[in-house]
Amino acid sequence: xxxxxxxxxxxxxxxxxxxxxxxxxxxxxxxxxxxxxxxxxxxxxxxxxxxxxxxxxxxxxxxxxxxxxxxxxxxxxxxxxxxxxxxxxxxxxxxxxxxxxxxxxxxxxxxxxxxxxxxxxxxxxxxxxxxxxxxxxxxxxxxxxxxxxxxxxxxxxxxxxxxxxxxxxxxxxxxxxxxxxxxxxxxxxxxxxxxxxxxxxxxxxxxxxxxxxxxxxxxxxxxxxxxxxxxxxxxxxxxxxxxxxxxxxxxxxxxxxxxxxx
Amino acid sequence: xxxxxxxxxxxxxxxxxxxxxxxxxxxxxxxxxxxxxxxxxxxxxxxxxxxxxxxxxxxxxxxxxxxxxxxxxxxxxxxxxxxxxxxxxxxxxxxxxxxxxxxxxxxxxxxxxxxxxxxxxxxxxxxxxxxxxxxxxxxxxxxxxxxxxxxxxxxxxxxxxxxxxxxxxxxxxxxxxxxxxxxxxxxxxxxxxxxxxxxxxxxxxxxxxxxxxxxxxxxxxxxxxxxxxxxxxxxxxxxxxxxxxxxxxxxxxxxxxxxxxx
Numbered sequence: 232x233x234x235x236x237x238x239x240x241x242x243x244x245x246x247x248x249x250x251x252x253x254x255x256x257x258x259x260x261x262x263x264x265x266x267x268x269x270x271x272x273x274x275x276x277x278x279x280x281x282x283x284x285x286x287x288x289x290x291x292x293x294x295x296x297x298x299x300x301x302x303x304x305x306x307x308x309x310x311x312x313x314x315x316x317x318x319x320x321x322x323x324x325x326x327x328x329x330x331x332x333x334x335x336x337x338x339x340x341x342x343x344x345x346x347x348x349x350x351x352x353x354x355x356x357x358x359x360x361x362x363x364x365x366x367x368x369x370x371x372x373x374x375x376x377x378x379x380x381x382x383x384x385x386x387x388x389x390x391x392x393x394x395x396x397x398x399x400x401x402x403x404x405x406x407x408x409x410x411x412x413x414x415x416x417x418x419x420x421x422x423x424x425x426x427x428x429x430x431x432x433x434x435x436x437x438x439x440x441x442x443x444x445x446x447x448x449x450x451x452x453x454x455x456x457x458x459x460x461x462x463x464x465x466x467x468x469x470x471x472x473x474x475x476x477x478x479x480x481x482x483x484x485x486x487x488x489x490x491x492x493x
Numbered sequence: 494x495x496x497x498x499x500x501x502x503x504x505x506x507x508x509x510x511x512x513x514x515x516x517x518x519x520x521x522x523x524x525x526x527x528x529x530x531x532x533x534x535x536x537x538x539x540x541x542x543x544x545x546x547x548x549x550x551x552x553x554x555x556x557x558x559x560x561x562x563x564x565x566x567x568x569x570x571x572x573x574x575x576x577x578x579x580x581x582x583x584x585x586x587x588x589x590x591x592x593x594x595x596x597x598x599x600x601x602x603x604x605x606x607x608x609x610x611x612x613x614x615x616x617x618x619x620x621x622x623x624x625x626x627x628x629x630x631x632x633x634x635x636x637x638x639x640x641x642x643x644x645x646x647x648x649x650x651x652x653x654x655x656x657x658x659x660x661x662x663x664x665x666x667x668x669x670x671x672x673x674x675x676x677x678x679x680x681x682x683x684x685x686x687x688x689x690x691x692x693x694x695x696x697x698x699x700x701x702x703x704x705x706x707x708x709x710x711x712x713x714x715x716x717x718x719x720x721x722x723x724x725x726x727x728x729x730x731x732x733x734x735x736x737x738x739x740x741x742x743x744x745x746x747x748x749x750x751x752x753x754x755x
Contacts, residue, residue, distance in 0.1 A: 318615060
């Protein structure tokens with residue numbers, strides 16, 4: 232029995248999210264079916280985070296165990312031949328026997344992409360939240376710094392979660408226009424203008440359910456001038472989801488990477 | 494009666510190309526239906542070039558005439574509210590009475606995008622031709638220079654066209670890795686790696702049917718080392734479509750802009 236770690240990229244547009252649901256197209260089932268076809272085994276995979284419908288990944292981490300004699304490099308090629316074109320295995324490796332994609336994770340990094348150009352970007356429609364007013368990205372960045380550090384993020388957690396604690400440590404929270412997300416539009420200049428995109432990158436030791444999207448919805452209200460720069464600090468202190476802004480739509484979110492401190 | 498010029502962006506993935514075809518979803522019919530709804534008139538639009546199924550545009554130019562009293566800026570907003578999210582009007586303006594999107598065009602510019610990374614880019618699947626061997630982009634660029642200038646491009650024209658002459662003037666033909674196409678992948682770094690993309694940009698006074706895609710198919714054979722750098726020059730001299738490489742797939746092609754020398 233081997234323990235494996237996969238790093239996956241996927242375009243979440245077509246999928247009802249990561250987690251298996253009967254009658255729905257899910258990323259988990261698609262990967263498990265490809266593994267079954269290749270190894271002949273019934274394999275359960277565990278992802279570092281169960282992304283929602285429409286959420287993307289550039290570096291999702293997955294763990295599983297298998298009796299397969301296939302080397303990781305062979306498994307990678309076989310999986311990429313089997314998977315649909317909106318999923319790809321970027322890396323496959325043997326992992327420690329006790330490696331677990333959720334329990335072993337030390338830090339995760341997400342990006343949320345906003346588009347605020349004068350006309351919608353047709354190539355970003357599945358990859359950004361398109362807003363119709365120009366955002367004050369500098370004010371958003373300043374306001375966001377109140378969330379950096381170890382805090383109770385209950386105000387930014389969608390209820391119904393079973394997590395025991397809503398305390399998390401945000402290591403970095405950067406709001407930037409253009410430069411930080413140099414490759415946004417699949418078809419590029421002259422009209423896929425970097426200056427029309429604002430990216431929010433967040434790295435933390437863990438995330439609550441919908442945390443990045445609730446933080447984004449809150450920062451957008453600051454960027455639109457509807458709320459002052461002190462507001463996110465007040466929302467955080469309230470420890471009440473009703474205090475925060477709306478949950479930003481799924482398609483702007485991408486899981487960038489998971490660090491295991493290996 | 495006013496003469497109008499529109500500049501359009503569209504993601505061609507869902508469409509059976511520009512030109513109206515009964516029973517198919519086309520860009521022309523989608524735009525004409527939106528115009529009919531807004532103006533109450535039956536309007537025929539003319540595009541600078543009838544892009545094929547799966548081909549994209551960042552700056553398609555369209556002309557039409559209408560009795561509408563709506564100012565161009567109002568028409569732009571009304572069209573963008575009416576059109577599906579994979580089409581957008583970037584600019585609307587009054588044009589000279591005799592303006593014709595095809596006949597008045599002085600130069601057009603296209604880009605063809607190639608992806609040659611070790612693993613497919615899931616976000617580029619509808620916007621690039623994904624190849625599995627690394628391309629020698631410098632050799633492709635050198636080889637391409639033989640096509641710059643005024644030549645008979647019959648070797649790069651798909652047969653069945655009704656054009657009277659296959660002589661065109663290529664003003665620029667640039668093959669470059671990474672830098673020339675800084676925004677390629679909708680979801681960006683770290684895995685949407687600019688170094689894994691090669692772009693071919695071509696500007697000419699006009700293009701034959703499938704000309705960019707036939708030039709691309711030919712240059713790719715040079716980039717893969719299957720043919721020498723002198724081969725495109727020989728293909729050009731042959732004036733025979735059978736001498737050239739394959740027609741590259743549609744999804745890598747994007748119409749960048751049309752110049753009218755106004």
